[in-house]
Amino acid sequence: MEPKIDVLATLEAKARKTTIEELQQKGRRQLKVIRASEISGMIQESIRKTLEASELLPREQVDELVDRASAEFEELKEARIKEQRQARELATKLAKVQQDLEEAQKELERAHQECEALRQQGGAAAAPAALADGGASAAVMMKMMEELMALKAQVQQGAQGAAPAAGGNAAGLEEQLSKIAGALDEKLDRFGKKMGLSSAVDTATVDFSKLADRALEESAKLESNVDDVEIEKRKGAGIMGNLDKIRKMRGGG
Amino acid sequence: MDQERTEDQTNDFEAGMESASSSATSTSKLLGRGLDIGTANIAAAVQTEEGGVEVAVERNAFLDIKADVYSKNMLTKLKVPYVVHNGNLVVLGQSAFELANIFSRETRRPMSDGLISPSDVDALPMIQLIIEKVLGEPAERGENCYFSVPAESIDADNNVIYHQGLFEGLLKKMGYTAKPINEAHALVFAELADQDFTGIGLSFGGGMVNACVSYKTIPALQFSVARGGDWIDKNVAQVLGIKASKATSIKESGIDIRDPKTREEEAVSIYYRNLIHYLMENIQVRFQSGQDMPSFPDPIDIVCSGGTSLIGGFIEVFQDEFSKLDFPIPIRRIFRAEEALNSVAKGCLVAAAIGE
Numbered sequence: 001m002e003p004k005i006d007v008l009a010t011l012e013a014k015a016r017k018t019t020i021e022e023l024q025q026k027g028r029r030q031l032k033v034i035r036a037s038e039i040s041g042m043i044q045e046s047i048r049k050t051l052e053a054s055e056l057l058p059r060e061q062v063d064e065l066v067d068r069a070s071a072e073f074e075e076l077k078e079a080r081i082k083e084q085r086q087a088r089e090l091a092t093k094l095a096k097v098q099q100d101l102e103e104a105q106k107e108l109e110r111a112h113q114e115c116e117a118l119r120q121q122g123g124a125a126a127a128p129a130a131l132a133d134g135g136a137s138a139a140v141m142m143k144m145m146e147e148l149m150a151l152k153a154q155v156q157q158g159a160q161g162a163a164p165a166a167g168g169n170a171a172g173l174e175e176q177l178s179k180i181a182g183a184l185d186e187k188l189d190r191f192g193k194k195m196g197l198s199s200a201v202d203t204a205t206v207d208f209s210k211l212a213d214r215a216l217e218e219s220a221k222l223e224s225n226v227d228d229v230e231i232e233k234r235k236g237a238g239i240m241g242n243l244d245k246i247r248k249m250r251g252g253g
Numbered sequence: 254m255d256q257e258r259t260e261d262q263t264n265d266f267e268a269g270m271e272s273a274s275s276s277a278t279s280t281s282k283l284l285g286r287g288l289d290i291g292t293a294n295i296a297a298a299v300q301t302e303e304g305g306v307e308v309a310v311e312r313n314a315f316l317d318i319k320a321d322v323y324s325k326n327m328l329t330k331l332k333v334p335y336v337v338h339n340g341n342l343v344v345l346g347q348s349a350f351e352l353a354n355i356f357s358r359e360t361r362r363p364m365s366d367g368l369i370s371p372s373d374v375d376a377l378p379m380i381q382l383i384i385e386k387v388l389g390e391p392a393e394r395g396e397n398c399y400f401s402v403p404a405e406s407i408d409a410d411n412n413v414i415y416h417q418g419l420f421e422g423l424l425k426k427m428g429y430t431a432k433p434i435n436e437a438h439a440l441v442f443a444e445l446a447d448q449d450f451t452g453i454g455l456s457f458g459g460g461m462v463n464a465c466v467s468y469k470t471i472p473a474l475q476f477s478v479a480r481g482g483d484w485i486d487k488n489v490a491q492v493l494g495i496k497a498s499k500a501t502s503i504k505e506s507g508i509d510i511r512d513p514k515t516r517e518e519e520a521v522s523i524y525y526r527n528l529i530h531y532l533m534e535n536i537q538v539r540f541q542s543g544q545d546m547p548s549f550p551d552p553i554d555i556v557c558s559g560g561t562s563l564i565g566g567f568i569e570v571f572q573d574e575f576s577k578l579d580f581p582i583p584i585r586r587i588f589r590a591e592e593a594l595n596s597v598a599k600g601c602l603v604a605a606a607i608g609e
Binding site: 216229249 | 305310338423450548602
């Protein structure tokens with residue numbers, strides 16, 4: 001099939017946007033306007049007349065060709081309108097996600113401040129105990145983590161939906177949504193780490209005992225006079241005062 | 254700011270410590286041990302039945318010399334600790350440092366930048382021997398031993414987990430229940446009891462400086478910078494064209510960084526100022542970022558410790574550098590721990606005794 005000319009798209013691509021103020025500055029007071037569809041119609045009419053005048057095709061075929069071109073043109077126009085609508089919807093969705101993210105961040109900040117206030121009110125042991133035992137602050141933080149994760153899933157869904165929509169705008173939006181998803185990942189990790197949680201699954205602890213065994217075996221084999229040499233020791237102030245203070249702060253006496 | 258304790262306390266520190274030579278567990282009755290595993294020194298603290306604390310300290314270094322019968326006999330006679338390793342005599346601890354200076358050589362260090370050295374294959378058995386020597390055997394199987402670990406560095410990519418896991422394994426094999434504690438947090442346990450363990454602890458070690466902002470025993474911020482005494486030595490050595498161990502020797506020869514008398518002392522003073530400024534600037538930035546920061550209702554103390562803080566004029570220079578910053582929280586006083594070389598070990602001991 002011969003390449004089709006998308007008249008509307010071409011017009012759009014070659015057209016330049018300007019403002020009334022800008023035109024006024026250039027001394028223009030009046031403008032003549034013409035609809036894109038009229039330009040398109042004029043072009044089609046001139047093509048039809050050219051074909052008829054050339055006598056290369058019989059009249060019926062020219063009409064058929066014009067009808068087919070018009071149908072294709074309408075089809076393309078519909079597709080473009082649909083793309084534009086999708087792009088607008090995605091832009092709205094992006095703005096909503098950004099707003100949700102900002103609100104979630106503010107919520108987290110508030111939760112953090114609440115946690116801090118509890119820690120200060122409760123003295124030495126209160127805050128960590130609340131966190132460790134799943135107290136009020138921990139519950140708030142957990143809720144926030146869940147909300148953030150849900151938000152992240154929503155963003156990722158949006159990013160996946162943006163891809164098939166095609167078009168330049170959609171690609172840009174997809175990139176933006178992916179960036180937000182990435183930022184959310186970082187945030188989740190950071191908050192998780194602060195709470196001793198992590199999005200990573202890691203059940204295995206690294207065991208270095210074999211290395212320690214090896215060092216002990218190695219040093220045991222060495223000929224040495226270390227045991228016969230006395231080491232200098234110094235006597236200093238005791239720690240009973242420190243221990244009493246800690247016990248008192250913890251309410252143990 | 255209270256400057257009551259800002260004078261050079263080196264002499265007080267020496268006077269406050271009574272030298273004694275006895276076996277590791279001879280006077281210990283109370284359970285719990287504190288172990289400070291530092292790049293430059295290893296110190297172990299234990300409570301005595303008189304209610305005091307006994308601290309054994311050894312330099313964390315070794316030096317290999319050619320093995321011959323004469324040298325071996327000489328070392329044995331002089332009671333210099335050594336091991337025979339791969340056909341060489343390896344001198345351990347302070348003696349290694351002294352010999353290195355005499356023969357103008359560099360000591361080998363089991364640790365660098367606050368962590369077990371990955372490049373020296375002999376590091377592990379040597380450091381294990383030094384730890385055994387200073388810590389001794391547990392009074393009973395499973396006795397608590399809290400050992401110091403550095404915080405993650407903000408300016409270096411270091412593997413604290415490996416370091417921590419390795420020493421945990423070593424101490425367990427020795428019969429202890431081993432638990433890690435951040436060294437600057439341990440310092441707060443040792444020195445800020447009168448402030449309800451609220452304030453900033455700064456441990457100026459050989460390999461790094463550790464910082465801990467604590468609120469009522471709870472660490473709110475912990476981090477380290479991979480600059481410490483060794484960084485000063487390395488830079489002084491570079492600019493003066495001398496060995497790093499020589500630079501260490503100059504630094505430890507009783508100079509006062511407020512009033513440097515020679516070119517060498519001037520270089521030491523410059524790098525000290527730079528280190529202090531760098532550290533405080535980083536604490537300031539973290540405070541200003543506001544993350545995880547408690548709001549202190551009253552002015553707080555800053556306590557410094559570690560071998561690197563023992564130099565003359567340290568606190569005055571610290572205050573001078575501090576005054577150049579717009580620090581976001583009010584500070585009541587800046588002082589050096591009276592037992593600056595033992596504070597971290599004592600703090601570890603506090604944690605072990607309380608069973609934290």
